Amino acid sequence: MKIKVKIKRCDPMASGRCEAYIQGYDIKAKKGMTVLDALIWIKDRLDGTLAFRRSCRSAICGSCAMMINGNPKLACKTQILKEFEKRQEILIAPLGNFSIIKDLVVDLTPLWKKINKIEPWLNPVGEPPETGWIISREEAQRIDNESACIMCGVCNGGCNSQEGDPDFIGPSACAKSYRFVGDVRDGSKFKRLEKISREHGIWNCMRCLMCNQYCPKGVYPMTAIEKLRAEAIGEGIVDNFGVRHVDAMVESVRRVGRLDEAMYTFKSLGFLRAVGMLPLGIRLELHGKMPHPVIFPEIDGIEELRELMKTVEEKE
């Protein structure tokens, strides 16, 4: 089947800035052909100047992450005809949330720096036993998903929190962090959790679930973030805006049966930072997007809701 493959290209190295343009290539797509096969074919036969990364061609090395029809994916794991059938077109672009080096090659330095920050190595306590560090099958299964991460950056490329806050530690580093936090041989659990609970850490994830959806290896990074949050609270690491935010939300629901945005912004961020949000709050209020901070009646049936919350808390 003849199809046109559109590729978003740019060469900042040549011009000093990225002046992106779309270039189309006609190819004959066959069943079983991956997007990476198509790119290799284009580079070999039509245009040797096209730049992209690849190595294993088997979804192992993590080199070929890119945007395919708007979604971050591994090119070597994506069937080109299936993608074409969905949208009647193929548009390939560089991975989101990273700056472009050339065409489909992005600068992954921020990803490596973030992964390095979480100390991606085991810190065992004491001398190794004679048998070596052995863990049971059940203990290993706890970190099975996270151990499968190939650090391709697909999750970071689709991360909405990273788009809003480039310093956010990101789903990939969080999954890697849980791989060690959840490892019974590791001796620096508290230190790891304390570090990753700070600003731009686990509490900055907005839980959009995109990383869980896009990860090509079933790592489920957002689930790892949830586990890190639970572990951090379990270790008593609660002096941060994330935990204050959760507490304030629960308190608001218990008090009036819904979210009192004005109040829980003050409780989550603290007085001074919340004052900085006042202009936004006023604009929201004027557009009817936020309940009035003073006139804030309880919802009907609040007693029933409180009873429900009490029952859940007692069970927990």
Ligand code: FES
């Ligand atoms: S080429 Fe190695 S993961 Fe795609």
